[in-house]
Amino acid sequence: xxxxxxxxxxxxxxxxxxxxxxxxxxxxxxxxxxxxxxxxxxxxxxxxxxxxxxxxxxxxxxxxxxxxxxxxxxxxxxxxxxxxxxxxxxxxxxxxxxxxxxxxxxxxxxxxxxxxxxxxxxxxxxxxxxxxxxxxxxxxxxxxxxxxxxxxxxxxxxxxxxxxxxxxxxx
Numbered sequence: 745x746x747x748x749x750x751x752x753x754x755x756x757x758x759x760x761x762x763x764x765x766x767x768x769x770x771x772x773x774x775x776x777x778x779x780x781x782x783x784x785x786x787x788x789x790x791x792x793x794x795x796x797x798x799x800x801x802x803x804x805x806x807x808x809x810x811x812x813x814x815x816x817x818x819x820x821x822x823x824x825x826x827x828x829x830x831x832x833x834x835x836x837x838x839x840x841x842x843x844x845x846x847x848x849x850x851x852x853x854x855x856x857x858x859x860x861x862x863x864x865x866x867x868x869x870x871x872x873x874x875x876x877x878x879x880x881x882x883x884x885x886x887x888x889x890x891x892x893x894x895x896x897x898x899x900x901x902x903x904x905x906x907x908x909x910x911x912x913x914x915x
Contacts, residue, residue, distance in 0.1 A: 746786070747871070747895055749885055749907045753878065758898070762891040768880035771909050775856075775866040775883070777821050782883050783866060784909035788855035789899055793841065795849040802850065802893065805900040811851070815841040819867040827857055827867035839868050847873045850892055854885075854905055871895075871905055 748756040751771050755764040772781035789806055796810040816838035818825040823836035830838050841848050852871035866883060874886035885905055887895065 745898060746904045746906050747885075749782075749905060751908070755885070755887065755891075757891070757895050760891070760894060762887055763874075763878060764891075765874045765878040765881050765886040766907075767883040769883075771907055773909050775869075777819065777864050777866050779866075780880070780882055782881070782885060782907055783856050783869060784907050785856070786904045786906045787869065788901075789871065789903045789905065790853045790855055790858070792896060793848075793851040793853070795842070798846070798849050802896050804896040805898075806852070806896065806903070807901075811841055811848070813842045817841060817853075817868045821863040821867075826863050827861045845875070847875060847886065849873055850889075850896070852896075852899075852905075 745758055753763055755762045767780050767782040769780035771784050773784050775781055775783035791807040792804055793809055793811050794802060801808060814832045816830045816832040816834055818828055818830045818836055818838045820826060820836035850873055854869045856869040857865045870884045872884055872886050873892060874888055
């Protein structure tokens with residue numbers, strides 16, 4: 745099953761309609777590092793990463809791994825590990841995955857710009873938890889806790905997040 749995402753704030757999973765948060769710059773067909781846009785396209789759900797100090801291992805058919813304090817994600821286009829997980833501290837610029845807020849308590853890295861990685865086309869595109877006010881992301885797709893758990897419960901290795909650049913939301 746696929747998570748269908750429509751601008752400005754709606755996602756569909758099976759018959760379930762959900763509110764979502766997208767990048768502060770909306771949806772883009774020409775994603776670039778740091779532009780704040782959510783990339784349009786169909787992106788495989790690669791795996792689930794979760795905070796074991798806050799959550800039990802969620803039920804899902806996705807490959808699953810606990811996060812640790814030293815987990816990061818390289819977002820430096822000039823580094824050989826660009827758009828890859830890294831161990832912190834890291835010499836190049838990298839995002840910290842173990843955050844004080846809860847938005848990364850559940851992270852599903854998406855198959856955007858990862859096979860192959862092209863420097864500068866964007867990194868760390870995740871499906872993750874939304875802030876309480878559904879504030880924009882830096883380019884990710886974010887759902888409420890209840891909705892993300894619903895997605896995870898029936899997601900599998902073939903599941904994708906499909907971000908529609910244009911189009912009409914189905915009735």
